[in-house]
Amino acid sequence: MNDDLCDTEPNPHVPSQRLKAVSRNAVIRNEASCISCGLCESLCPYGVHRRIEGHVHLLPPYEGKCIGPECAKNDFYCVNRCPTRSLSVKPNVTFTSLGDFRWTSEMILSTWKIAETGQPLPLDHPANMGRSGGGFDTLAFKIPAAKGNPDPDRFSTSIELNRRKEGPRLKIGIPVYGGGMSYGSVSLKVMTARAIVAKQWNTLTCTGEGGYPDALVPYSDHVVTQVATGLFGVKEETIQRAPMVEFKYAQGAKPGLGGHLLYEKNTPMVAKMRQAVPYTSLFSPFPFHSVYSVEDHKKHLDWIHSINPRALLSVKVSTPNDVEMVAVGSYYAGANIVHLDGGYGGTGAAPEIAKKNIAQPIEYAISKVHKFLEKEGIRGDVTLIASGGIRNAMDVAKAIALGADGVVIGTAELVAIGCVRCANCESGRGCPRGIATTDPQLEVQNETEVMVRRVSNLYNAWRLQWCDLLNRFGMDDITQLRGRTDLLRRVPEGVAQ
């Protein structure tokens, strides 16, 4: 049923490189005063404390099962009942310091977990929702009860990217592909790992606007070449080897703004890739200076087509109020894919004021464009892709239910690799986790092989989650979910937990 997937064997045993699973609460036992009486074990209904007959000490507390200080109201609260006052329970500081309202601590941790195990989250798991009080965090599926254990092979999660009558077909195995992250914004190892995963899962990843490193050439059937406003690193050969070319007109996180790579980050290697001179500041202008109208836009697409007539053309735009006009215009100009980039995404490099104040929310834009394309009678010829803050399997499913064919992700892959969302991507020498950096001393923290396994596991877990969801809805193909807003419900205040 799912022939489009190749090599989808999960890699379940990824070592927790630096991370033990982090619990919400810390349960601390003072071994010096504990007399190992075993009262706590008999009291706790959750199984936090375990005593093995014959051992001198209890086993270390199983913190993951503890419900925390709120347990104090129960008469079985171990802290109050311990005869020697050896126990204390408090929020785990590692847990509370992680994440933010959009990427909650649970979400980061469970993404790490599925990256290690390849196993899906339950559909009602709290980590499926953030606490932003908006966007995907106010939408939830009306999930029916499970109907047996679905066989994942029975479900198709693949989507066709070229829905026009002409041109080559390009089917990807999962409704997700990797967004543009340039060499410079992430390390070469990260780029390579993403490309390897894209090949494993028969999907795509994207160069971003920093050139096309040679290391990606072996995976070129799965690498999208991005043409962005600075035109850095765009050459005929990089266009000619790509199955798809992405025109980045705008970025949802900072529509109407250009980019600026400070001279310090323009190292000789970065410069070489961008065909620039090292240690000069590099600018990406906010518009394409060659495109000021839809007919310019058509000409622009025709140009890339003249360099590589086999490449699909994707037009990435942000979500202005008249985004549906942009979508229709792009279609008539020759685009195969209309890619809407909303404002929830973006790394630390996008200014907060832009992320929070420009353009309409992606969930509105998807639905608006989907319906408008239907009204125009061209929905069947366009592939609609959404991106910008799509964090987990359920976000993907929600975007599809709103009307997208598929999504593009970026940050979620980085979190799977080990990103802690500290949002300091652009500062100093770059990423403390060695992901968003080209600094050789920082980069060594990650091995390509491990990153591949983690991202591949993420995809596997996501796919199993989609299969679960499809099974409950009585569907067997992810494309059946498209536009099914009737399956969604609004969670008025979000899940403010």
Added chain:
Amino acid sequence: MIGYTKELIGSREWMMDCALPKWLKSEEAEGGCGVVGLTSTVPVEGKHFFEALAQMHNRGNGKGGGIAAVGLMPEQMGVSREVLDSHYLIQVAYIRPEVREELENEHIKSNFLIHKSIQVDESKDPGLLARLEVRPPTVVRYFCRARPEVLEAFIKEKGLQGLERARAEDEFVNQSSFRINHKYYATSNMAAFVMSQGRNMLIMKIVGYAEDVIRYYRMEEFRANIWIGHQRYPTKGKVWHPGGAHPFMGLDEALVHNGDFANYYAVSEYLAQRNVTPLFLTDTEVSVLLFDLLNRTYRYPLEYILEALAPTTERDFHQLSPEKQALYHAIQSTHMHASPDGPWFFIIARNCHYDGEMQLIGITDTSMLRPQVFAVVEGDMRVALVASEKQAIDATLTSLSQQYPSVPKRADVYWNARGGSHTDGGAFIFNLRPDGKGLKLTVTNKFGAEVSTNVSQWDQKADLELATPTPNMTPGAWARRLAITDAEPVFQEIVATIPKMSVNDVQGLLSDIASSASLGPSEMKRSIDLLTLLIDRRYPTGPYRRSRLVTLYEETLNRILRSIPVVQERKGGRYARVDVRHRAGIVVPADGQEVLAIDCRDFPMEGDEGPSFAIVEGVRNGWKNFIMFDAHGQRFFGCGIGSNSKGVRIDAYGTPGDYLASGLDGAEIVIHGNGQDQLGQILGSGKLVVHGDVGQTFMYGAKGGEVFIMGNAAGRPLINAVGRPRVLINGTCLDYLAESFMAGDPLNGGGFVILNGMKIDAAGVPVELPAPYPGGNLFSLASGGAIYIRDPHQMVGEDQLNGGRISKLTASDWDLILPYLQENERLFSLKVGDLLTVEGQVKEPDQVYRKVEAVPVATAANKVALNDDESAGD
């Protein structure tokens, strides 16, 4: 406010009650479009627009086309000259003809004395009807005047006694049309609308391509002094309607628009405060309403109107005289809110009834974000044109030349306007005014200064005679010279004798060049080389205008190249040919074959069947040399031939289109004429030579290459170029030259631009342009590279920069640029010695050239030596 203005605005108060709900506004959007306008002292037929409009199909999508004509023929309109001049010609388009009787009774007959009403003829051509997806409306023309008693009541009711009666009648017509449009269009499902209202002018438009307007309403032989045409590219809506097509009407005026503006809402609000409201939901309608308001309500002179539309700002403002600054300041303070913001280019045709003249106006936004080109053909029949692309102009002239031999196939001059500038104001006006014998055409800029072409040969009998086809002639002296001599010395001999040549001599020369070419491959090469020199170089042309000679050279070249056997025949010899019928199956070169000549005549402009793919196919099959001939706008030459294309050379003749050499990486391309927009995007390496001008966003994002331009570059050249592009422009640029230039240190392998600010005049003499760089934002926000500007009079000032600085030329700078100036001399015969000569005196390089460079960032400069070796290490 002048006495009547307040009343006039007040008289329209009722119209605001008809304003459409806000959510309905600007339902339609459109971006680019193809526009063309023509003014001629002799009225010309609509059919001459066919090719120009067909040429611009790729700027429209067949969802709206329209034309306007001003200066009509009484006999064709079926009325007397007197009626044509004095009566309003109101055209009503009936989309649903059943409303005609009611509309006529209620709105036409009751309000107007109808001199004559005519239903416009329609084509019955089944092919055309099948092609049109929406049936065009039935159009009825009414030649009429307001009923005196109705007009009287109108004046009284609206309190317009202070207004001249004729002007009050204008307003009456205007409000009457609005009433019809509101009732029959905006609020009753598009049953009918007024298509045009004005004297001695009309507008026709349909859902379809513009040339089909001419065909459908059978206007092939319809003559007018001014024409405009528009191909529309709407992007939204499944059902289109002719009311949304261009041109849009004002009283006595028609406006077409290419672009869109961001402040539609603000402009609408401004208009609403003056009781003006749109009914057709496009920003173009708002533009014409704005023009009409400034024109008829405020009665501004044209210069003021243009200033209100495209304000003079920044440095250009400060270059104006103090009086002008005060005036413009007042205009801007009052009307800035209505100034369209964003990319736009308007062409406006109007009949200035009260001034006894007709006008065609082309005006660009201040940033020149839409393509625009102006052109003039001198002659007893003087023709001036404006269009969104040069090949639309050439197509019109080629068509005209067949009927009017005095009109050459190419214009005598082409130029661009510099938006919002103190030099030309970003607008040019073609004025037609009776001068006793007929009509006199003058071309002026916004400030009223006349544009002179300095083409003096147009009244020469010899030049005109040259328009007749070359007869068959027996080979003469030139053929014998060519048999034994290289092209260059023959060229020198020809240049020396052309001024004295008779028509017969010129025709003999062309005939000799053609017949010599048929003798063998080396003779053919010599003939092609000679014609190439004759096309490329500037030299005195005696009694002949250059445009006419160049056309003849090109035609001779085309004739020679079309005699070559097609590539599939594998005939051997140096040359093989491909045309559109033989584009499939380009085979490897046969023995001795070196050059593939591609006949662009019948190739489409772009797409999988376009000629750029023929080049790619040729390169794939081992061809190294290409001649692209008879190009007329075909795009993407040199795109797709891949990296490491060193050794490939493409020579382009005619008018090759946009994006040429974009992505070039190793090959060499030479344009024997003008280049168009978006040349050399991301150019990596290789060489580009242009023997004329280049258009907008030239070399955007370029990384390298060596580029030589004989003429000017339009707006925004070399934006965002990185690496090491090395570019020499002999003319000047409109604005934003090398913004965000990031080309390192030119003295250590980085890139630079040499800007000479020169041209070679009609006599073949190098002369300085009025200023080497007239615009602002020179080298703005650049972080690397340099501009070497020939500026012996120190005209470029710090106020033209934005972040860079001007410094003195050093000896190493001169050593760096001298080889490029020498190559420039070889290519264009513009001598280094001439460049160093200022007012007859030979000067030192540092007295002639100045360097504009980036202000270095302190820490970066010290960090690493910026040289080739470092950047190569990875």
